[in-house]
Amino acid sequence: MSDSTTSPAIVSLRGITKRFGTSVVAVDAVSLDIAEGEFFALLGPSGCGKTTLLRMIAGFEHPSAGAIAIDGEDMTGVDPNRRPVNMVFQSYAVFPHLTVARNVGYGLKVTGVPKPEIDARVAEALSLVQLEHLAERMPDQLSGGQKQRVALARALVKRPRVLLLDEPLSALDAKLREAMRLELVRLQQSVGITFVIVTHDQNEALSMADRIAMMEAGKVRQIAPPAELYEFPNCRFVADFIGKMNLFEARVAGAEGDRVVVEAEGLGRIALPHRSAASGEIGIAVRPEKLRIGDAEPGADRVRLRGRVVEVAYYGDESHVFLDAGTKTMIVANLPNEARSTRPRVAIGDALWISWDPADTLVLAE
């Protein structure tokens, strides 16, 4: 479903740039294709231009340069009301003076759909989001989660080619947010419409999307499926933004076949598997959950160093152990709390071995 080479692109961005005033470049020469039926996420910190990009697809902002095509048609100069996309707003933007049913039917009414058809499609859309019983309620009688369902139904009833979602879960509380993630995925699969979601929450993007475009400062840094983005980030920014990462400054000392030999701070001279060429100052990184810590000395085939426990943060399902190994930044290791016990597995002050498989090490040239 997510394979963009076989499915036709439903949204195609070519060299999209958006400037505000003369100095601010919100979106900088972004080109990407979103495949039909895909759940696509635009992920990035606030101010990275992801919302501006979404608003340009919706037609609320005009690109300063570049072209947007939706379903093969150029959208330059096409007003938002004439685009085959619909949007779920961050504030939901549920019309406060209309009932739930009239909110959902609004988009059909203003475009002249006959009344019997409106009623049928509204009922269908409301059942899709399980709100049939609230059809006659006013928006101020709804909870945040219910308002969001209204916004979803209101957009889906238009049968758009693409549904745009601007931070749809950010206003919900934590428990509901998690439930809504699963529900959005279920909804997307059942209606088969392309979803484009904007989020700053990596967990949201990783758990829902088929592919993620990671943005920074108006540029797309990497487009990849979640697992690839997590395990094979292409630069320090992506590695650091997604999940946690232990970063070491290193220097390329040579190459041995498909391995690169680096001289890293605190680690000495190590050989790491790396496909492409690298030279000069680089970063090497490893995820906290890939680390093993313990008293026993690990084998020489593992990357290893010694450290002292400085802090232990308990999260219930796992503990994050912070170790001082004499490197510039503290090393973090995730320790799953596998056995049922209130006794901590490591104590502050413990001197332990830290090790990991060289194959789990990332070489970050950028």
Add this chain to the structure above:
Amino acid sequence: MTATATKALAPPRAQRRRRDRAGPLEYTRRRWLQIVILANFVFLYFPIVSLIAFSFNDSKRNITWQGFTLKYYVKAFNNTALHEAFGHSMIIATTSTLVSTVLGAALGLALYRYRFPGKGPFEGWVHLPIMIPEVSMGVAMLAFFARVDLPLGLFTITVSHIAFSIPFVAVVARARMAGFDHALEEASRDLGATEWQTFWNVTFPYMVPGIVAGALLAFTLSLDDFVITFFTSGPGSTTFPIKIYSMVRFSVTPEVNAASTVLIVITLTLTVTAMVIQSRMGRKPRA
């Protein structure tokens, strides 16, 4: 078992003995503050209450209470000059309210929606009539009408009432829009509505409470305006407040009190209506 049950049912001793003391921020439960509030009420409303009370006084000079009567109401209702003045006031108030509401609401919306060069000074300039002393405005109006050779009368009064009402309507309309979520308009456009449809289906319904409140404000302002009206009225265009003033100059009979009471009742009714409408409609949109 029984002992613990009785113990649990009995109210705590402290609660039985005394009512809990006022908390540190419960100012309204302090005796001295209650007295100050009461004094304020008396100071503000005693003159009005006595005005209304003495409209029922059966005395021509209206200095001491002589007994209850409704005859001065009857007299006021039969006073054709007073009738005529009231008619004038209603015509002026209605016309100026209609015009100033449309213009003021449009102005308020424009000030909310658009950013343009010189907006700051423009806004200040729009609000100026609210702050300018009425006397100055009256004189200015009079000078203007004299310059353009417009005979003073109902028309000139109406024009000046429109002029001073617009800023009030604009301020109220704009304040209403301050809580408006712009995404509502975008959502409407996104769902296929044109700009025109979006205005009438989404923006306007949201503005209505502000427009109604602004209109009622304009109406009451026009109805009891004295100073500006005094400068811009001509022969045969006496309004209700001016008529009452001229009656007072001859003698303060209960008839004046009766006429004033009627004016108070009208203004009060409109204001209360405005407040009720605003609170009822304001509650719903604030989702």
